[in-house]
Amino acid sequence: MRARTWIASALSLLMVGLAVPAVVPATAATNATTTINVFDDGDTNIQQLFLNLGAQYHKLHPNINVNVIFNQHGLDDNSIYSRLAASAQAGKPAPFDITDGSFFSKGAAAGLWVKLGTKAVPNLKLVNPTLIRDNLYMAAPYRGSEVVLAYNSATVKNPPHTLAGLVNWIKANPGQFDYCNPSDGGSGDAFVQAMLSMGLPKATLTALQNPNKYTASIESAWTKNLQNLAALGKDIYRHGYYPPGNTNVLNLLAQGAIQMATVWSDQSTAALKAGQLPKTVKLLQLKTPFYGGAVPLYVVKNSPHVAAAEAFLNWILAPKQQLFIMNSVSGFPGIEWKYLPAKARAQFASVEAPYFPGFAGQYDSDLHTDWQKVVAGASSNG
Amino acid sequence: MQLRPGVAMAMAALPVAVIAVFIFYPAIGAVLYTLGVKGAVSLAFTAGATHQVFAPKGITLAVYTGLLADPEFQRDMLVTVLVAALTVAICLVIGYSVATFARFRSGPLARWVTGLYLMPLFIPIVIASYALVAFFQPGGWLTVFMYHVLGMKPPPSIAFTTADVVVGEVWASIPFSVLVLTSGMTAINDDWLQAARDMGAGPLTLFTRFVLPLTQLQALIVGTFTAIGVLGSFTVPYVTGPNAPQMLGVAMDAYYGAFGRPQQAEAMAVMLFVVAAIVGVPYVWAMARARASARRS
């Protein structure tokens, strides 16, 4: 007993010894270096992307450090967003400068992001102006991907090419298809939006996709389709289990638990390359494509380094970096295809496609809430 | 050394002060927000939220009545309480089994077993949840076992059901149960048990007429603290549970983030706290009673 007490005491003293230098406040870093903090809440492949981009940028600008704060799936987005909102309220510097986080709409409504202009970010000219407008002029898409249908070609000989065909396939093969919880992953969200859009008049669809005019009342247009989606639940994997994230669905596909799923093209291509998905898994896009995610990158208004962040954003939009991004994550560019080097463009010719827009961000909250109530609520798992 | 009441109060005030400043005070802000008081929390925070209710003057209970009338919330609340109750029941059964085993068998096996049951205490809950999913999901060792050894094709899996959540919560709560019940057992005098056995009492009688009554306080401790822990849990149900019904911890997180309704999320937090407080009442009352009787005897 005594020996243990001594060991414990010695350990404690050692820890104190370690702790003392940490308590002594670290004085401010030399004024010459600036640190740009990037916050990302995507999947691990995006974290790696930012780490690489940051390292490259630092090589070009040795006095600038790029620090990546990563929070997968936004599991702790509540903490982060609370912190950000509190900082804005208190008039203090924000905890990060630039982000592609999933709380863009929320923050836009609260006025937390910088309005981007071509003076500070010249490469904005390379981006499709519709996409900039759709982001309320506060963000630029820096990469893209689209949601596609992944299927196991060993077991699925005739995959469907239309949404109606997909629904029939699901009903004919119960338990073999799954999509993730739309609140947690875009691959599931895209499927849900596609299902909700089925048969809607063009005017309604356009209204739902318009971020400049939010009309809550048009949400009633999707009620019937939502019920259909709920009814489809019994033919979904495990009678209606929707995993919490894009990755989990890929894992199910890899395990052979399901034969078909909606997935992100960039994530699944990377997984195929890394051998994490069986080689028999193939990707296809439906006739009416699932929406494409042009992921917005935006700058925080109360960031202490707005100019530096904007410069970093600008650099990311340059064709050279865009190509690097495309190759890193097997994704699409944020800038228009025509600005890419000709050779690269030829290489990607088979997948070049315009983005198919989803609903405007303001409708997300209610879409997720309604899905949870109606579709998740119908599942017979309990 | 004997402490004067004044000094004792000053010493006791330290943690109280920390809590008052860093938990109690922020909690008041949160509660006021749920009662519709504008400005109770940062405006930048509420600006992006939807479905908020603010009272023009004073407070409003609209947020609470709205939630309580929502059938989905009612179901989630019911499931949360049920999972907590089930977890407590199972933990008590397992806890008593291990504690009895350790009490009546000396030797290295008993110590080893008790040590084993402490292990979950030292595994961070996120890792534990992930490990549990890996184990119970299709492709995990349990289904592999069922496939190869039991010949089930395809093997069933309890993953992503409320049953899996209960399993996860039990896994995490066992150490506490074993610890407390083991400690309670040490207070049972061997002589009484021997005397009872000499008079012909079988093991079941010994358990129900001696062990249970003498450890009822410990059982109450296990029940209270396990229940309070499970009521507010997030990680286990998020990783292992179904999409609906959800435990309230998961629902709160969704309302806060994906659903953009932080006011409702905060109201859920307050209601969870109330339920936890109610669960804690029997414990506080029993403790006070026991202390009073100990002082008298």
Next chain:
Amino acid sequence: MAAVPVTAPAVPGTPPRRAQAGPGAWLGTVTIAMFGVFLLGPLANLAVWAFSQTWFFPSALPTVWTLKWWGYVFTQGHLTQAIVSSLTLAPTVTIVSVLICWPAAYAIGRANFPGRRFVTVFILAANAFPQFGIYISLATLLYALNLIGTFPGVVIVQLLGTLVTMTWIPAAAFASVPRTLEEAARDAGAGPIATFLRVTLPLAAPGLITALVLAFLAAFDESQGTLLVGVPNIVTMPVMMYSLVGGYPEPVAAVFSVMLAIPSLILLLLIRRHLVQGAFASGFTLI
């Protein structure tokens, strides 16, 4: 102070009489063993993932093994920094917790003063309020106090999770020290400080050490509050790693999990004996 009205508690350390062996005992052993599998199985399953290259159902084990994930994990630049942060924060929080809670624990365990029960319950109640619910208000407060992004700020947030354990368990530990021994020491001429250090403290040590370790673990594993306050300057192991558990590929998350579990398991081995001796549980029979 035992709240159970027994006349003479069994002296700790006395081996209990052996129960009769028989089929009942056998069944007990088997049941216990099965539960052991249930406890260990998931962790073992996870640990194997950390070394797996290719593993698809229905193989019981990976078809291709590898160590490459471990190398991959260590190339993640910020990992070492996170480890250092965690290992400086957790001990600091533990020490601060001692300074704030142990005097209160001593008072609660030894003295009778007005509001004693209120204090005990108040501390417990504070932990029952979902921490998630106070983030926004807490962040606002910490901004007002200029504690955001600072080491002391993170210490405070991690401290909150240790208050119950560091008050209740030491209180019981102090209370269980027999006054007679202390009086004997005083009679022999020792001053109050010497009595405390040479008699009270060693006798209360099992409970105190248990509380220390549990507080350390609570601080070490804390992630949400640390993220709220510390980012971007202060990143701890859980903050970094929790976001990767459940990520892709599965083996990387498994490696992180194993690494996060190691300090905890080491501590488990250190204090296993104290925990089993009931020091922990006695804390809850306090009021």
